[in-house]
Amino acid sequence: MTDRTDLVMVPTRRLIESPVDAVFALAPGDRALVDVGESVVVGAPIAERLRDAHLEEIAVPSSVDPVPGARWSRDGGSGPAGVRHTEDGGELLFTWRGKWRLATGDVPDPLEAPVAGIVREVLPGTSITLRATGQGIRGVVALGGPTRGKLRLATGASGGLRPGGLDVGLAGTILVVGTRIDAETLTRARAMGIRGVIVAGLASKERRDFLASEARQRAALHRLPSYAVLIMDGANRRPMAGPLMDIFEMLAGSEVAIIGDPPALVFDAPELALPVPPADFVRVRGGALLGREGRWLGTAGARRFDGAVYLDAGRIRLDDGSVATVALGDLERFG
């Protein structure tokens, strides 16, 4: 074939997403501080999450007509000037035997918007959805909470990071680590004030250890700022994809955010002309050539592979000039 229309056989991975609707989960008792249609700026508090939510039973005067999900205000007593005021008492859940069950708590944690945007939906007890200003790069999973910081490349596409590679000068940054990182480095980075890490792969053991550490940290009285790990590819060791690395290089030094739902890096850099890979650029995402990149040469038909398995394959020219025949399922391209 003279053209590359057979490239449609290679699964496409979306490089840049826009718009990005970031969802922040709420639990009963949490208080949304924004309304639908409201614009929020970076760092603006959008909700208060209760650390110690519990149920209380209250009698509601017959003069009011409460509904499930409404906020309940209680008498806050007299202020310094002798003026009585009310304070938020919690969220009404349901009525039972003439009394309302109220979700309330004493220790609220503010939830700050990691990105600027417009509030699309507020569902008390469920979630707030914010349409972010800017674009996003989707990962496969984000661990931790939403965060924000200056993007900084800690390693090249094939590099890894050890605890000794961290210093306090990196505080406030989101680090791009090429290949892989361990839980010890992740927890040390959090302790040093680093806001997040972007990595190609994170092994399940490191993931479990980090999540346990994160849960302990979240339960502590004095919490560190929100911190997140964004995994771009999966659990195996592999280099960061070239097209992603090119974008990260362009964004280095810019303020970016990591959100958990959807798992993505969000940035607002309209002035940057983001690099787009050539149409025939392909990357190997499985098998013996995992992480290698090259150019699409064409389909190779059904081939017999190890284990007497027949799969549709394609021929690619790798970055070192050699030609390889790779199962189509092992390839991806970026669009």
Place this chain on the structure above:
Amino acid sequence: MTNEPRAFATVDLGAATVSVALIGKQARSWRLIGSCALPSAVGPDAALESLLERIRLADPDRLTELGVDGPTDGRMDGSASADLVRLEVRTTPAPTLAIVAATERALAPLVAAAERSGWRTVAASAQTTDPLAMTRMLLDGSTDAILAGATDPPAADERGALGELAALVAAVGVRRPERSIILAGGMAERLAEFGDPARRSGELVLAPAAGVGAAGAPLRDLLLELTGSRNDARRGLGVAASTLAEVIDRRVEVIEIGFDGATRAVARPATASEPAMLDLAVVPGAGLAPAEPDDEVVDRVLAWSTVASDRHRLRDRLRELRIAPWADATGDGLDLRVAAAHASLAQTLAATTDMAAHGAPDLIVVTGGVWSAMPPSLVALTLADIVRRPGASQLTMDHAALLGPIGSIPDAAERRAVLADLADDLLVPLGTLVMPAGLRAGRPAGQLVVHGADTTVTTELASGALVVVPLAAGNGAVADFRFRDVVRLGGRGRGRGFAVDVAGGLAGLLVDLRDVPLRLPDRADSRREQIRAWQAAVRPGTRA
């Protein structure tokens, strides 16, 4: 000339795989012209273009005869497949049902019913969960619908908690009016507390109580009905299983293992004494690649893996399988898929134990992307390893994923006609599995004489062994078994001698003389060695 199409395409768009096929009319019958399966990320249009291009290259005149425009000069730009009539079904991610009941005892059958009726579940009872946690679960953004149930009439230990439970669910219903609420069993009496159903955008459904076996069928059927879209592939499989049973007049079992769930459909044609029967189960929890592989999932897969691995490493591989189901499908990747298929199949059977009452079917049909990536002998062995059911069944594969699309044809007569035409094309014969039970371990079991059309093959049988007798697809034979001990052979009863009609296939005749149920060695290395030996037994030429 008429305007009636002489060809149409079938599309089965799953979470991991898109399967497309071209069906054409030849000599007044519908025939399968060609099919292919690709990663679903490729999309149905590109997959169809690719198929048409392959057919064009193999037989340039065929498309012209069928009135189908193939890609011009190999250009796969979507123009060629645009006008093709399509029969398309999809597999969508299973919705999540939040289930609540007053007691754990009342909750268990509700969860069991939902888990085999196409729902992912989260569940809590008032006995073990406080109202705040329960409200959080019901309000959670990932919940799609709510099932509140009680036994009918409510048991003594339920009655005290039902009032508060109904108030809690009703309040959630006020806050999230778009969510369907199902009130099952004794909970239906609380309908008045849920206000005017007309003011809700979600449905308010009254359902029968959960039950075991046939008694639970009405609730299971209702839950299944509430999950599906019109072109749901898994419900199509159920309808197609029923039609296939009718067309070939045999008891049929369809087993689908998918990326995000599994299906089991048992169908029986009508007889003089019994009406036709279909029992369909959709089990989202039995998918090949669970979103979050916990220790239980990892252990189930590890038990069938021939590659030495620890839990962490295997979890990594399962996560990779989830993220990119078509990647790394050879070598160790094949082992992972075979082991995961074992685990998924075992989960499917565990969720549908009540189907055991239907007995061994005459024909087992497997379908789903994972099977097409496995050599046929391993498909047959996987079934033999997990479906430990004494009897004799023919094994086949829906290689072109046609059953789902055909099951979506709304008109029964048309569906039957299409299936009757395609019956010989859509099922690839894998062979016949014969599994006696009751053999005494560690000694010769008897003799097998296979009387084929031209030859007779005699094989000595030993208990604990897997015996493969090559028998090509399309060939039938009579397998004459002479056992030393009295054995059970499913519907054929007990005895020492059996003459079984067997059909050939890609895996031949597989006689499984291993224990029923199967016992695997406890030690991991011994287990791997044993599994390798079984695989080598059915795949001559491979290393044990």
